[in-house]
Amino acid sequence: MKSPRKSPRIAVIGAGAIGSTTALALAGEGADVTIYDRFAPPHGYGAHAGESRLLRTVPYLEKTPGEAALLVQGLEGWERIEKEAGRPLITRCGGLIIDDSSSERLAALDLSSAAGVESLTRNAVGERFPQFEVGPEQSAVFDARAGIIDPAAAVEAALELAASRGARCRFNERVHDLRPVDGGVEVRSASGTETYDRVVLAAGAFSAGLEPGLPMYARRLLLGWFTPRPGMEHLLEGCPSFVWTPEPGQFVYGGRSYDGRTLKVGIDWDWGAVTDPASQGREVAESDREAMQESVRALLPWLDPVGDRFEMHIDGWSEDKIGFLGERPDRPNIILATAWSGYGFKLAPALGETAARLALGKEPGIDIEPLSPNRRPVSAPAP
Ligand SMILES: Cc1cc2nc3c(=O)[nH]c(=O)nc-3n(C[C@H](O)[C@H](O)[C@H](O)COP(=O)(O)OP(=O)(O)OC[C@H]3O[C@@H](n4cnc5c(N)ncnc54)[C@H](O)[C@@H]3O)c2cc1C
Structure with a gap:
């Protein structure tokens, strides 16, 4: 008899808009997921602070076909989270x-x-x-x-749902370093070092501190x-x-x-x-x-x-106001889902699902090449 396939161990760094929805998508797939945050989200240091975020189905700030394709999926993702959490999030x-x-x-x-x-x-x-x-x-x-969505309540709801599906939350635990090693990634945090098969980095404005040289x-x-x-x-x-x-x-x-x-x-x-x-x-x-x-x-x-x-x-x-979704060649098994330049909240559930697919070794479902962290920044960005 074949032994059941072990699900990969995945760490998500950052439990804000994108990390919480990534953890939810991974937990929904039955993955072994641990989510770290240096604070206890929702909190006032994240890009999810500030009372409200706008949701849309029509692309405007989204500059690549991939992002435009994620817009409706993002809105419907928040609607699903609202329904499953059983409390109003969207006006x-x-x-x-x-x-x-x-x-x-x-x-x-x-x-x-x-x-x-x-x-x-x-x-x-x-x-x-x-x-x-x-x-x-x-x-x-x-x-x-x-x-309009309440971003703090939405992140809280996504985290609650992720935890109810088995995601382990390690809050008030700062990650200091991510190090690719043979077949995985070492996550060094305040309480020690653990090795995961893959890591999704969703640390928002703090991400450059964990990804040396990332142009953000x-x-x-x-x-x-x-x-x-x-x-x-x-x-x-x-x-x-x-x-x-x-x-x-x-x-x-x-x-x-x-x-x-x-x-x-x-x-x-x-x-x-x-x-x-x-x-x-x-x-x-x-x-x-x-x-x-x-x-x-x-x-x-x-x-x-x-x-x-x-x-x-x-x-x-x-630099070009387009988010990063994908791996850098010199940092294998670290999937970046960050730098969403002022428009990432509405997309977050769709970004989370796509990042989760990448972390599970599946096809992303959209063309992520224009979102690659290795791209050359496009010139003359619109606001
Ligand atoms: C004022 C403002 C208005 C905006 N308006 C809109 C809007 O109307 N519509 C829209 O779609 N988008 C909007 N955005 C953008 C959107 O809010 C962000 O793109 C989105 O919230 C980014 O999510 P994130 O998960 O990347 O970051 P965050 O939500 O900031 O989450 C990052 C998390 O990582 C944690 N972290 C950081 N470093 C570490 C570490 N070393 N170890 C462990 N954890 C760590 C942080 O504590 C934080 O909780 C706005 C942003 C701002 C600031």
Whole structure:
């Protein structure tokens, strides 16, 4: 009689958005999985902090066909996690993508087969969504399935489900080093060294510390919460989530916040980078606040630009703003699933499933070549 095949021992480093969903996918496949985190997720040091994340089914910041293919799978993954966890995670408010009518990114969209997606002229945006005074050359796409997810609650739910399926969680245990050895990878953590068959590295902005020479950095991103000006409160109601390129190179995003009285706004701006996301970069300087207030005053004049509160968060960024998914030739058995450059949350369950397939030695199911950590960065990245 054949002895049953031993399932591979897999470690996932980082239990944020991508690590939690990778562990869930691996545990669902019956793999022997251990997930490490230097803190106890969800927590305020991860890219999953900051109250909410936007979900979409229409590609906009996604630049490769592989990522676009993962978008709907990502949304449906979060919907499944929400259902299985039995508590609400997603606010289904729809989402607008606003850009120049002639922009390559709007033009590239094939909306013919997309469910619940419609193109809106400038006038139609003005009538249906008076919150956005779009420019004369601008138009929009409305994605009815888009919405907002609570990232901390979502990570917590994914981890609970992973643990209930057998994943071992080692939290408050920092991994210091990953070393490929014959037939596996040594994971050196605060409590010793263990050898696994494969490792998935999903340590977000901290990943470069465990992957020497990986071309990525830890980038600061400011969020602000703004109340409507007196008499404008009605505009908050019915405000969809949005991503908006008011002019080339400028990028604003946001949506209603859970407090019911503010709009949360993020602006893609050079807020700077840090070398240690655990100890640096969270403070909000007066100049940071002023830059955001100026944009809000110009673009969303129905809001009081003073702002209710501000938070600085940090995400892992690659040079061409495209995430990494795959192995480096000189670091076998370490699968990178990191550097998702400000747009990884919506994709996380799909990235987790793909990373899990790679860790189990299966075909990824999408073309991951453009996501390879060995690629040459593409030039002239869009915001
Ligand atoms: C302000 C802001 C707004 C964003 N808005 C959106 C949005 O609207 N929609 C969207 O899709 N995406 C958005 N993103 C991007 C998205 O949130 C991230 O791409 C995604 O959360 C990254 O997930 P991650 O698992 O890579 O990182 P994280 O969630 O940060 O998880 C990494 C984990 O690794 C752990 N770790 C680090 N080092 C070690 C170590 N040495 N040992 C053990 N554990 C370690 C950390 O403690 C952390 O828990 C936004 C990001 C930010 C910061």
